[in-house]
Amino acid sequence: MNSAQIEIQLIASLVAIACAIPGTFLVLRKMAMISDAISHSILPGLVVGFFITQDLNSPLLILLAALTGVITVILVERIQKTGLVKEDTAIGLVFPALFSIGVILIAKNANDVHLDVDAVLLGELAFAPFDRLIISGVDVGPKSLWVIGIILSVTITLLIAFFKELKISTFDAGLAASLGFSPALIHYGLMTVASITTVGSFDAVGAILVVALMIAPAACAYLLTTDLKKMLGLAIIFGVFSAISGYWLAHWLDASIAGSITTMLGLLFLFIYLFAPNKGLIAVIYREKQQRIEVSLLTFLLHLKNHSEERERHVNHLQEHINWQKVRAKTVLELALKNNMILIDNKIVSLTQKGDEFTSKAIDYIITNEDAQIEDMKDDFFLFRG
Amino acid sequence: MDIKEYIELVFSDYTLRTITLGTAILGAVTGMLGSFAVLRKQSLLGDAISHAALPGIAIAFLITGSKDSNTLLIGALVSGLIGTFWIRGIVTKTHLKSDTALGLILSLFFGFGMLLLTFIQKQPNANQAGLDKYLFGQAATLLESDVWLMAIITGICLLVLLFFWKEFKLFLFDADYAKTLGFNTTFIDVLITSFIVLAIVLGLQTVGVVLMSAMLLAPAAAARQWTNSLTNMVVLAAIFGAFSGVFGTAISASQNNLSTGPVIVIVASVFVIFSFIFSPSRGLLFRQIRFIANRRDLELQKTLAFMYHIAETHENISHPHTIKILNNFQGYTRKTLKKLVDKNYVTLDGTMWSLTEKGFETAANLYNQQAIKDE
Known part of the structure; x- marks a missing residue:
């Protein structure tokens, strides 16, 4: 130089x-x-x-x-x-x-x-x-x-x-x-x-x-x-x-x-x-995908809680009922299983104790829409991300 | 050279005719599409796109080695579109605001384009000169084929505009409503944006990347002042744009050392200034005049109200009072007093005034209704 x-x-x-x-x-x-x-x-x-x-x-x-x-x-x-x-x-x-x-x-x-x-x-x-x-x-x-x-x-x-x-x-x-x-x-x-x-x-x-x-x-x-x-x-x-x-x-x-x-x-x-x-394109897209799955999971759990009849809880029926594609349904199902939210017994899905509590809390939050409710749940939610 | 001579020359001289036609068509199409950019609050998008087109021109030249303007314009179009959609990607996916995204794409693409241009200049290739005309534009290099291209694209633009007019209009003013009605808003959005990019790219050869944004904005901003209807605005913007082109070419042709691009921009800016000041409904001049008229009106009413409150305390409402009681604080001026007399609200007798029956009634109703304002 x-x-x-x-x-x-x-x-x-x-x-x-x-x-x-x-x-x-x-x-x-x-x-x-x-x-x-x-x-x-x-x-x-x-x-x-x-x-x-x-x-x-x-x-x-x-x-x-x-x-x-x-x-x-x-x-x-x-x-x-x-x-x-x-x-x-x-x-x-x-x-x-x-x-x-x-x-x-x-x-x-x-x-x-x-x-x-x-x-x-x-x-x-x-x-x-x-x-x-x-x-x-x-x-x-x-x-x-x-x-x-x-x-x-x-x-x-x-x-x-x-x-x-x-x-x-x-x-x-x-x-x-x-x-x-x-x-x-x-x-x-x-x-x-x-x-x-x-x-x-x-x-x-x-x-x-x-x-x-x-x-x-x-x-x-x-x-x-x-x-x-x-x-x-x-x-x-x-x-x-x-x-x-x-x-x-x-x-x-x-x-x-x-x-x-x-x-x-x-x-x-x-x-x-x-x-x-956090703010980069890949991070944002990844986070959006995570959130989509989380929302799907919640929808899925709520569906289970609302229906006790076996017909509604059959693994294959879920796709038709919540209008999910096969891959997405499988991802959500696996995620729920991994977090001990559900049990699959002979292709019939049912909520576990933990899943039931979680869903009740979620409903509480949806009804009241208060931030205080979600604060406790955040820890539960982040389980999925880990 | 007088005007008559010049007009004859426009029709007889090949170069001048081509340039005049070219700039007129360019002005019309940019004005037309610029209206949409201005109304969508995307005014600076044009600036960003025109700068972002530069690397496309350089890359097109590097790949093909030809200086054919059509090839280069395709390169410009591609890189302009990439820039536009990257801006959108930055705004929707990150925390960065739209102004930062615009400035980023504008300067980064332009800098990259300059790197390529200087790189090309150092290449052992005799064909490379003249690419820098895209920086500031050289209307003189327009060929008849370029004008034809512009005319054809303008025609396509016009057809698409007419065909999708309803959708464009709806999308422009209420995108959410358009979406709920089932229109594919993404498609409309991409269509408008693509045509804006196309119009900008068309103008690069004539006006250059630096000044192209003004061609897009100025006619539309001027037209906006004269009308509240989209149809009128688009038509007016096209007319303003075309005239900026014609006048700009005429001025630059009649003087030495004047490049066409900047002169067209100045002419367009003059249109804008004129519209800002003299437009009847929105213009600054008439707004000021209305403002003054309103203030006078208000002062007149204030004086009348004051008189009313004095007259109220007397049994005979027409009991004369001295003018001295009215002071400036009540909005009183000799002019307003004279106006009141003209309207038959007040009669004057030397230095004394008295309220008439009509004046008393008007004043009593002053605060109840506005209807009397026009009397």
Whole structure:
């Protein structure tokens, strides 16, 4: 690894961390699409800022573009407040319009603006180490490293200072407001941080990857934990992991670094989406199947309790009477037998003592529908899952 | 170039004619199907789908090695559909909310698409240039065959819409009711979504993945402001979409350095802004005017009620009082007083006013009924 490679990975990792922090809160606040809107609509701000400063890394340009991001949020809210369209439509109307203005501004001034729309969307991390910050003749590192470093330290400072406020307002906006934290202030503060992060990172990784880096690590973490601090930590780890592995993927394929990082994020998400314990697809499908069987078992036991005549309790008749397919009937029958709920005597099914008690409790619960009743039964229910 | 000249050119020049027709048809079909997306609160789905189509284009090129737009569009369609149904899978099967699912699929698919595009660019194959036109669209590359394809698909869309109109309408506004009536809602849902994906994919070549969502939303959002009927909305959205296409093409053709896609989006946005402000029933302007009129009405009634309470205490209801008693707190302004005189509720005599018989009666019934409001 040469120094340029280390610098690229360092920048990518810092961007990943800087994005993961606001991203976690955006995902929790159900505002993930706002980050997409911001990342597109900063374009006109960038172009205007570039006319003024002629430098893509100037702080003024970053502030101007971030301002456009906040304006987008305000515009979306204003349009939504008129009640003419829903929130998602408002987002979908505002950012393409602003983005179009940006594209047209670039096209009309192609000779004066050394800005490429592709570069804004995709960034070019590979060139980041060549644009160096030189203070009084001393080379102190790539400019984008400094830019994103400063943004990240501001973000972390704000996060630590306002963690409590952020947490409460995210999970219980009403409580936060009644405790005296201004929800509007926290909302716009978060939006400002998201905008500044987007602008600061787009130069290195492009607007679309910023969206990916904000949403995907947070979404992955969300599937794994229910603790805010853990979620933040996991999101940061996932972000940094995909940044570094994505860099090497790009190195190997000789393709866009931003694209590779996003692809790594995609693979990571796919993996977690499928295999996350409790919340992953496989776990959910497995649980749904379990619950179906449990409900079937209950139905079956109730049927037995309601019918004492032998005809109704014959093993073969059960299929016809409860309308089950053969396999399902067999599964339920075996499960009940394993839990000592029933006895099969000469193909006639009857409830055991335990099965009888269990069924009475279940009926109690169904009739009263009180949660207190089910609490005791849960232990019985979980017998089947074990 | 004046307008007449331009119109002549549209009919005589092959390229301009193709582009104008293409964007008009595209605008019409996206407007039509966009109405359903907007009403189903799936506005951002279009954005996600259009981005999700990018890897499909790249993979189709990698497999076939051809740049034929039909082949690439099939790839885009497949990957758009995968994206759409994955979004649905995420929302229904996990705790993640729909906005997160949309943002995830959008950015992850797009990033993967970019990886493939840059990968293709590095390949030793001279044929690879021009794929990036799908990013921002290049209406200038439209061929007559592309326009035919669009026209045919629009025709199919139209037929399906007419055929399933009742089902679509019912499903749109009350999906549960549609289900209880025995309609296969999953089928209707998949049908609408597939056609929305199809319309988006059609537009990729012209407008590009980034701006395609606006083509879907803007005409529909504009049309929504003018009507409360689904039929009218779909027709209006198609008209708005078509005009955005035609005007956008005209503006971009008459200027240098203006790509068609962004201009069409801007024109469509202008339609939206115009509709937001000037629509008679929902528009902001008329709403404000109604608001002011209502407030005046209320102030008038307040003044009248105040006068009534004063007149009540006198035996002769027409006993004159000085205007000074009426102050601003009671909603009194010179204008309202004049209006009251015009309505014959009050007579003025110098600086004194007195309630007429009619005014007294109206005021007495003010709180009982609303009927007098229109008088």
